[in-house]
Amino acid sequence: MKDKDKPSLRYDALGASADKDGLHEILDNIGALPTDNYFCQLLEDIALDSGYKSFIHCDGAGTKAIVPYLWHKETGDVEYFGRLAQDALVMNLDDVYCLGDVESLVLANAIARNSRHINETMLSPIIKNYYTLGESLKSIGIPLTISGGETADCADTVRTLIVDATMFGRIKKSALINPNAIIPGDVIVSLASDGQASYENVYNSGIGSNGLTLARHALLHRKNAELYPEIVDTLADHEMAYQGPFSVTDTPSELPQNMTIGDALSSPTRTYAPVLREIYSRIPVRDLHAVIHLTGGAHGKVLRFLPDSCRVVKDSLVTPPPIFSLIQEHGRVPLREMYRVFNMGQRLDIFCPEVHAKTIMDTAKTYAISAKVTGYVESHSKKEVLLKTDKEEIVYN
């Protein structure tokens, strides 16, 4: 089947949701939404110090776990499983670093597996990598302690593997970034999600840990699901499921560094914490109007924080790394959907007065992470995000 004859993939139709509106409605109904609106929910300090806030945060690798599973099936290699620890850890770490210069962090992990498919040899790199990453981050100043975790055998509820983690920490109230402080005139400095940062061991495709359901079904060939039916929901629309052209071992010419599809789809989520930590030491917290980790909701996520009558205009977006163009092309995914599901090459946006843009870009550069001003904030009749891509204009509101 030629790409043009395939259905256009939509995230919701694949059993995933970009924005979780339904969940926010539940929380709203039971009065459980926090009254403040920081990047992560804040609690009274656990040690009752009035100068501090505490927080506890959960996130995970989602369906990205299927990629190392397929890689192992095709190559026998289990090492990519270890990347899931980085995904789960960084999805927490970078969320909590959006709060500001956090002071102390601890992490516990939770794995749920189908032991008929996931054995100890596959679990071992995951658990090991939590500790390796913890040491490595600690050595560059991130105040993180790795604690233990729980691995549950749930063959009747889990097809293959769920890799989640939870992070607890404390932050001085004076260090908190209130992301509702965005004002007209702010610029947006965006940090690249691809490439190889100075503290990374491998080249990163930029994929992160969001949209993997869409990415897998757009790029991977149906034969994957035929050979390994445990990688697909039995109720999936089989017109849409795994409609792509690739095996995980393929190396399409569009990908940089001779990357395989498996390598690109399992590229571990980059942490920006070392860069943020340095930025927090160089720019006054009151001038950091919002630090946004572009995960669920991606380029629409800032709407959670944007004041009324402000418009975010991104007219100089990062050129999406090749993995995103491949997904878009083979999944025939509308660009509007792509920017709502994927980071598209910039997984961190910092909103601040223009005067600080150079400091942020210079700091990122010292870690070999490219950064640029991708847009600005302006007064507008209503709250919205306008993306001026080179192909079309997209509005989220």
Add this chain to the structure above:
Amino acid sequence: MKDKDKPSLRYDALGASADKDGLHEILDNIGALPTDNYFCQLLEDIALDSGYKSFIHCDGAGTKAIVPYLWHKETGDVEYFGRLAQDALVMNLDDVYCLGDVESLVLANAIARNSRHINETMLSPIIKNYYTLGESLKSIGIPLTISGGETADCADTVRTLIVDATMFGRIKKSALINPNAIIPGDVIVSLASDGQASYENVYNSGIGSNGLTLARHALLHRKNAELYPEIVDTLADHEMAYQGPFSVTDTPSELPQNMTIGDALSSPTRTYAPVLREIYSRIPVRDLHAVIHLTGGAHGKVLRFLPDSCRVVKDSLVTPPPIFSLIQEHGRVPLREMYRVFNMGQRLDIFCPEVHAKTIMDTAKTYAISAKVTGYVESHSKKEVLLKTDKEEIVYN
């Protein structure tokens, strides 16, 4: 097929593991096992107070999530989903209360769902009940704060639902119970897992959150899996899977209080925290030689803490509540397997000098929880647990 012609169910063969030996080997290999041996892993205090320890702990409802799912399918009622919040919360709370009189606790929750099967109406009672339980526990003195959580849509990895939670807390070093302090001469005071405690709204079967894979397959009829194939691993041995005689709405005469099978299998895990908190105020911590939450490994779990040359002898075990006899009978489960997988009616064992037994039993009674001395510790050539049941003697070592 008559029960006597069915295969004897074994937990491992159903894709679950009672003792997680393989996982402990991974942790041992990577040097990640804590050097001390408290009930939960301890960390340096997050607030750097030298008088305190911190801890972060994960656990969840496991495959118990399938029971409210079936109940909803058969009756249309979603309320039993809320019980899963209690399961995930208490599996954490009662583990951390085995550390001693903890001072402050926060909880975050993580749900992974297949949104094709689990909609917002089913999620709502789960999320709501975390907050309801938090308020209720706080009102009886448990220092618990409920924070938010994460719900991930993972249709390709999750058949129905995973409900997990993570608890962070602090405890004074002087309040810590070192469970390696068990000595010959100690008695074991055991608290009942069934009945209705003064702080509970419904009668409890005693099932807890362990062994649900075995319980479901032993008791529930194959037609459940035929109607709802999403409740069983596609690789399950279909000779063993759902080999029982019951629908979730059946009310076998053996169950008390006219309980349905669905009610009995989804009975929310009882917390002993209010009882323990009072015991901790009445008995000096040095006289509490171990407080053991009988979860994974059940009656064999104490082996993790038992000193060499000590034997635990339980010669006066609690009479197993009817749900366990039903599971054993219909699954043809060896008694040795039953006591390794299930709490069998006593989910908390306190090891202490005999002089304190009455205080513990009296305290439990004020909360309408029955308690009794079920055994003792003696010197022995090697570390082991001996259960003298009314049918046979069982040894774990």
